[in-house]
Amino acid sequence: DTAVSQTPKYLVTQMGNDKSIKCEQNLGHDTMYWYKQDSKKFLKIMFSYNNKELIINETVPNRFSPKSPDKAHLNLHINSLELGDSAVYFCASSQGGLVSYEQYFGPGTRLTVT
Amino acid sequence: GQQLNQSPQSMFIQEGEDVSMNCTSSSIFNTWLWYKQEPGEGPVLLIALYKAGELTSNGRLTAQFGITRKDSFLNISASIPSDVGIYFCAGQPGLDKLVFGAGTILRVKS
Numbered sequence: 001d002t003a004v005s006q007t008p009k010y011l012v013t014q015m016g017n018d019k020s021i022k023c024e025q026n027l028g029h030d031t032m033y034w035y036k037q038d039s040k041k042f043l044k045i046m047f048s049y050n051n052k053e054l055i056i057n058e059t060v061p062n063r064f065s066p067k068s069p070d071k072a073h074l075n076l077h078i079n080s081l082e083l084g085d086s087a088v089y090f091c092a093s094s095q096g097g098l099v100s101y102e103q104y105f106g107p108g109t110r111l112t113v114t
Numbered sequence: 115g116q117q118l119n120q121s122p123q124s125m126f127i128q129e130g131e132d133v134s135m136n137c138t139s140s141s142i143f144n145t146w147l148w149y150k151q152e153p154g155e156g157p158v159l160l161i162a163l164y165k166a167g168e169l170t171s172n173g174r175l176t177a178q179f180g181i182t183r184k185d186s187f188l189n190i191s192a193s194i195p196s197d198v199g200i201y202f203c204a205g206q207p208g209l210d211k212l213v214f215g216a217g218t219i220l221r222v223k224s
Contacts, residue, residue, distance in 0.1 A: 041200055041217050058211075101147060101162055103147075103212060105149075107155055
């Protein structure tokens with residue numbers, strides 16, 4: 001009965017490749033997010049979707065493209081991976097419209113680009 | 115944009131001691147949240163605060179939303195080894211994204 005799940009847990013790939021990370025939540029929440037956590041553990045929001053609609057798009061390279069097929073899923077596709085993309089990526093979800101408090105996080109996907 | 119200053123950066127304490135950490139902001143926040151992250155896991159919500167002056171407890175954890183709405187603190191009483199992890203404050207300035215502090219790394223000596 002995992003609340004927010006992500007796959008894969010670990011992803012090791014070479015520069016230039018394209019990869020996807022999947023996220024699913026079974027909390028019935030309306031809003032989902034992608035965060036990036038760097039090597040210094042700093043958490044920064046990348047995207048937010050509310051009911052499949054993009055509502056936050058931070059200054060993220062357009063090589064990153066989120067896709068929300070339904071409100072329970074938010075996937076992240078990354079094209080032409082670069083060394084600097086290495087980080088832990090977290091999916092999160094919250095109740096209610098627009099961006100709201102009490103975000104619940106998935107276990108993270110550790111991406112290593114070599 | 116908004117910035118959160120979280121301190122201390124790290125703490126190494128003896129089991130049984132009380133712990134205090136805080137966050138300050140340059141602007142007013144409507145909501146303060148405290149999360150804990152353990153190695154290899156995602157942040158877990160500990161306490162959410164919604165009103166200035168609000169004091170909320172969750173077991174041995176107590177957090178307060180500052181009266182000025184620009185700060186919050188988290189106290190942990192009688193620390194135990196499983197308290198180790200990174201504690202993050204997060205604030206919501208309005209109908210906007212959450213802003214996170216840089217985290218406080220807590221280590222406990224048993």
